[in-house]
Amino acid sequence: MAESRELATLTDQEVVALARDGREAAYRELIRRYERPVFSLVLRMVRDRQLAEDLSQETFIKALNAIGSYRPEYKFSSWIFKIANNAAIDHLRRRELDTLSLDGAPHAATPEEIEATALQVGDKGETPLEELEARELGSAIERAIAQLRPEYRACILLRHVEGLAYEEIAQSLDLPLGTVKTYIHRARHELRDLLAHLKQ
Amino acid sequence: MTDHTLHLRPDELDLLLEGRLPDNRTSHIETCEECRSALDELRDVVAQLNALPALEPPAGFSEFVMASVRVAPLPVGEHLTADDLDAWLAGALHQEGRNHLWACTECRQLADAERALVYRLEQLPLFQPGARFEERVMAKVAIPQSWRSRVFASRRSVALAAGLGSLVVGSMGASVAWSLTHQDTLAALGTWATTLATQWTLAAAQGVGSRILAQPWVLELRSAASPGRIAALTAVATALYTGGLFAMRRLLALPAPRVARALP
Numbered sequence: 001m002a003e004s005r006e007l008a009t010l011t012d013q014e015v016v017a018l019a020r021d022g023r024e025a026a027y028r029e030l031i032r033r034y035e036r037p038v039f040s041l042v043l044r045m046v047r048d049r050q051l052a053e054d055l056s057q058e059t060f061i062k063a064l065n066a067i068g069s070y071r072p073e074y075k076f077s078s079w080i081f082k083i084a085n086n087a088a089i090d091h092l093r094r095r096e097l098d099t100l101s102l103d104g105a106p107h108a109a110t111p112e113e114i115e116a117t118a119l120q121v122g123d124k125g126e127t128p129l130e131e132l133e134a135r136e137l138g139s140a141i142e143r144a145i146a147q148l149r150p151e152y153r154a155c156i157l158l159r160h161v162e163g164l165a166y167e168e169i170a171q172s173l174d175l176p177l178g179t180v181k182t183y184i185h186r187a188r189h190e191l192r193d194l195l196a197h198l199k200q
Numbered sequence: 201m202t203d204h205t206l207h208l209r210p211d212e213l214d215l216l217l218e219g220r221l222p223d224n225r226t227s228h229i230e231t232c233e234e235c236r237s238a239l240d241e242l243r244d245v246v247a248q249l250n251a252l253p254a255l256e257p258p259a260g261f262s263e264f265v266m267a268s269v270r271v272a273p274l275p276v277g278e279h280l281t282a283d284d285l286d287a288w289l290a291g292a293l294h295q296e297g298r299n300h301l302w303a304c305t306e307c308r309q310l311a312d313a314e315r316a317l318v319y320r321l322e323q324l325p326l327f328q329p330g331a332r333f334e335e336r337v338m339a340k341v342a343i344p345q346s347w348r349s350r351v352f353a354s355r356r357s358v359a360l361a362a363g364l365g366s367l368v369v370g371s372m373g374a375s376v377a378w379s380l381t382h383q384d385t386l387a388a389l390g391t392w393a394t395t396l397a398t399q400w401t402l403a404a405a406q407g408v409g410s411r412i413l414a415q416p417w418v419l420e421l422r423s424a425a426s427p428g429r430i431a432a433l434t435a436v437a438t439a440l441y442t443g444g445l446f447a448m449r450r451l452l453a454l455p456a457p458r459v460a461r462a463l464p
Contacts, residue, residue, distance in 0.1 A: 022346045024338075031334045036326040043327050053329050060337040068344065141320050160321035185282035191321075192313050 004029060012076035019067050027064055034077070035060070037162050038084045044157055045088035047146055055091060059084040075168055082172040085154050092150050144194035152187035159184050208235045213242050280307045285314050 007015055007029040015033075018026035038059055043052035063070075063080050070079055145153055154173060158164045166184075170177045206228055208216065215221040216229065216239060229235050277300045280288070287293045288301065288311055301307050345353075351361045379386060412418060 020344070022344050022349055024343055027338065027341060027343060028334060031337055035329055035333055039329040039333075040326040049330075053333065056329055057333065057337055057340075061340045064337070064341045141324065156321065160318055161324050161326075163322075181283070181286075185286075188314060188317055191317055195317070 013072050016067060016070060016072065016076055019064070027067075030064065030076070031060055034080050037077075038080060041081065041154075041157055041162060042084055042088050044142070044145060044161075045085070045150065045153060046091060051091070055087045056084065059087050062087075074171060077162075077164065078168045078171040081158060081162065081164070082174070085158075085173060089150055089154070140195060141191075144191050147194055148187055148190055152183050152190065155180055155183040156187040156191070207232065208238070213239055217242060217246065279304065280311070285311055289315060289318055 003025050007018070007025055010018075010029075012030075012033070015026045015029050019030060035056070039052060039056045042055045042059070043049060046052050046055065059080065063083050070076070145156065148156065151173075155169055158169045158172060159166070164172065166177060166180050169175075169184075170180045173180065175183075208221075208225065208228060212221055212225060213235075216226060229239060277296060280293075280297055280300060284293060284297045288297065293301070301311060351357055
């Protein structure tokens with residue numbers, strides 16, 4: 001207990017150095033520090049709680065098993081978000097996940113199609129987990145974020161929810177700095193439009 | 201006797217009245233009657249000035265002034281870029297941009313909308329993964345063990361490491377001791393090994409040489425060789441070698457640095 005309190009005062013780099021020395025408590029400290037940010041990012045990317053848990057778990061296992069190859073000149077947060085984002089994007093590409101689960105499929109053009117493909121919050125068929133997801137991700141802003149392209153979504157979440165600097169996002173997503181800025185500006189523009197539309 | 205070069209200057213007297221004069225100069229006033237009296241005079245003047253009543257301007261003064269002043273509209277300039285909006289959100293927008301924002305309704309609305317959106321995004325909660333997430337991860341993480349923790353993992357590993365260490369150190373010590381007591385044997389061994397290596401090298405060189413000399417092309421070369429031909433061959437080889445050197449030099453030369461051109 002005292003050890004974990006002591007670890008909580010250290011920087012990420014110091015905790016990683018201890019983890020490399022084989023200190024189990026340092027591994028646990030890294031998980032404790034990043035489980036919520038990583039899980040939140042992945043959940044908002046894939047919009048499925050169970051899947052997000054699996055992908056977050058996969059992220060941590062991959063990162064912690066490869067802690068020896070981590071380069072301390074980069075921020076640990078950038079590194080772990082990079083792994084998490086890659087896991088989420090890979091999954092979205094593999095499954096071509098419908099990111100408009102609450103507002104209807106993206107190909108739905110007419111109001112009838114939108115209604116037919118939209119998931120209704122509180123449907124009788126919903127499991128408690130689905131209800132929880134709907135509660136967590138059902139607000140207007142969450143639904144607007146869900147409608148962004150995955151690349152825009154990752155950028156805007158890392159910038160304004162996780163609080164990363166532009167440079168760190170560029171590192172995390174392996175994108176040029178200019179591209180990151182463009183994505184974030186476009187994402188904000190689209191979000192403003194989507195929110196105005198949702199209000200109406 | 202008072203040193204007149206140390207007298208407080210008028211600006212220093214001002215600073216003293218405001219309580220901002222450095223201590224090393226303030227101490228002068230305690231010993232100098234002249235400066236103390238100058239300070240008292242100055243204090244009186246300031247007190248009298250402060251006591252002067254504020255006078256009201258004549259009626260309609262401000263209207264009269266404003267009628268003569270033409271308020272220039274602020275330069276609107278170009279609309280704010282996305283980077284400018286970022287800078288504004290971070291509280292680091294340049295003065296020109298701030299002036300524009302003040303004058304341009306369109307940009308102000310956009311900036312307000314951006315700020316509201318960013319605020320909403322920043323208020324989004326972080327989600328907690330399910331129970332025992334940490335345990336599930338840790339179950340699949342292979343924690344590397346340092347040599348220290350491996351050695352001190354159990355009594356058996358400590359004993360094993362100690363035994364191995366003693367074996368290595370003991371054998372090294374024995375080897376050094378034997379070498380020190382058997383230097384003649386070591387020297388004889390060295391001489392024998394050197395002789396043997398020399399003999400083998402000579403025999404190998406002889407074998408290779410005799411094999412080359414027995415080749416038919418060596419015999420043909422011997423019969424065809426004449427001083428003129430050898431000279432011609434040497435000249436051709438030298439020319440080829442020199443040409444090759446020049447070609448290599450050109451290929452390996454570093455690019456010439458760019459020279460800035462003067463504008464016509």
